[in-house]
Amino acid sequence: MYRLTVKGIVQGVGFRPFVYRLARAMGLKGYVKNTGDGTVEILIDGDVEEFVERLKREKPPIAVVESVRVEEVKGEPPEGFVIEKSGGSRKELSLPPPDVATCNACLKELFDPKDRRYLYPFISCTDCGPRFSIAFRLPYDRENTTLVEFPFCDDCGKEYWNVDDRRYYAQSIACKRCGPDYELVLGNRIIKGLDGIIKAAKLIDSGEIVAVKGLGGYHIACVTDDEVVWKLRKILNRPQQPFALMARNIEAVKKVAKVNKEEEREMLSYIRPIAVLKKKSSSSFFAVAPKLDTIGIMLPYAPVHYVLFRFLKADFIVLTSANMPGEPMFIDDGVFSLPVDAVLRHNLKIANRVDDSVIKFVGNRRMIIRRSRGFVPKTFSLEVGLNAIALGAELYNSIAMLKDGKVVLSQY
Ligand SMILES: [Zn+2]
Ligand SMILES: [Zn+2]
Incomplete structure (x- = not known):
């Protein structure tokens, strides 16, 4: 038998279910478990070389395997192959995985009227969803995330425990029945759920300024019309600093900015950073980026963004962090003091504040201007x-x- 210790980004990225399926496909006995120090421990009783080879080659897209230590051990393997409860002592540096943009499989379900997560803004799976922003303790297991306040319903539980399901062991899953949800605060009124998001989209289209709680903090959203953006500048006390935009899709971005292959790849990666791009016309988005020939644009990365754009007429919205100059991004840790027209909020606590990352290409080299969501930790x-x-x-x-x-x- 062999005991393998896998180092890298291997917790919370669907690594254990992947190992489970691989071991079963190879007919191996043993177990896989997360340890308290951020590594994954695997016990197998067969061809260790082929196993390690396939482990590295077929790993989940966002997992990073830095090293695999192999030791030969004596004893009897368990019957079959099992995922054991996390355990072990805490010795080495251990970190939760970064937040991951909604994957294509989840997007398909998000817009499928027959799916039980149709337009549900907290859809996620083993390959995507919030991670670092909801983890308040290690190892990365549901009980150590802010989702612990939302116990699974039967349907989610079935997915979680079914090894052939793409949500097997996914710590971040939830649904309309059991999970968190959005609501819109509009004056004295509260509009719950999807209706709140639809109303928020209408308000934004009509030139109102709406705060939107996201994965790692609050944003302020509005259309890009000059007079609306000047109003926003007054609220935030930012007379000049350029604002970032969120675009409906990459096609919309290409209409207003020059996007090369590398920039496109970065913008569509699971990190979904704000990319600082060259404007096609330097006079476009004047109030958003005054007197600049560049513009910072990102693509939707959380389900709520996709749902908003489904109901928005605008192809671009300003989406800037909700904070006063010099203060950190707002995350429900006090009174929301900015005078916005409405607040679209949800009831999932943010454990770690995570702002949007910003990148820029200089020649062929990617520069990270702001290293945050997707890059940390x-x-x-x-x-x-x-x-x-x-x-x-x-x-x-x-x-x-x-x-x-x-x-x-x-x-x-
Ligand atoms: Zn997904
Ligand atoms: Zn559920």
């Missing part, structure tokens, strides 16, 4: 033989921790 290696902490500058900072040869950068 990924690590990189730096072998210098010391542990250290760096706290950055006074403004616009992120902190860095170096421990056991690994650097963890915080979100912006």
Whole structure:
């Protein structure tokens, strides 16, 4: 028998179900489990070389396998192959996975009127959904995320426990019956669920300014018309700083900005950052990015964005972080003090504030202007033989921790 210790981004990315299916396909006995230090432990009793080879080659799209340590061990393997409860002691640096944009399989269900998650803004699966933003403790298991407040209904439970289901062991799943939901606060009125999102889309189209709670914090949304954007600038006390846009799809982006192959690939990646692109006409989106020939655009990444665009007429909306200059993004941790026309909020707590990431290509090189959603809390290696902490500058900072040869950068 062999015990394998897999290091990398292997928790919360569908790695255990993948290992389970692989082991069963190869007819192996043993188990797989998450450990408390962020690694995955696997016990198998067969061809270890072929197993490791396929493990690396066929892994889930967002998993990163940094290393696999193989030890030979004595004893009897369990009957069949099982996923064991997480356990182990906490020794090494361990991190939850980053948040992942809605995958294509979930999008298909989101817009399928026959699906039980039709237009449900918290659709997710093993391959996509919130991760870092909902994890308040490790290991990354449902009981350690803010979704613990929403116990599964029978239907979700069936998916979660069915090894052949694409939501098998997906910690972030929920549905209309058991999961969180949105509501729109409009003056003294509260409009629940999908009706609230539809109303929010109507308000935005008609030039109102609406706060929208997302994965990692609140955004402010409005159309890109100059007079509406000037109104927003007054509210946020930001006379000049360019705002980011969210576009309906990549085709819409290409109509207003130059997008090369690499930029397109980044914009469509699971990170879905804001890409700073060259405007096709420097006078377009004047109030959004005054006197600039570039514009920051991102594509929808959370189900609520897709549902909003389904009901929006506009192909572009301003979507900027809801905070006063110098303050962090708002996440329900106080009174929402910005004078907006309506607030589209949901009842899932945000464990970690995560702003949108910003990238820009200089020549062929990708520069990360703001490293946040999708990038955090990924690590990189730096072998210098010391542990250290760096706290950055006074403004616009992120902190860095170096421990056991690994650097963890915080979100912006
Ligand atoms: Zn998905
Ligand atoms: Zn459910």
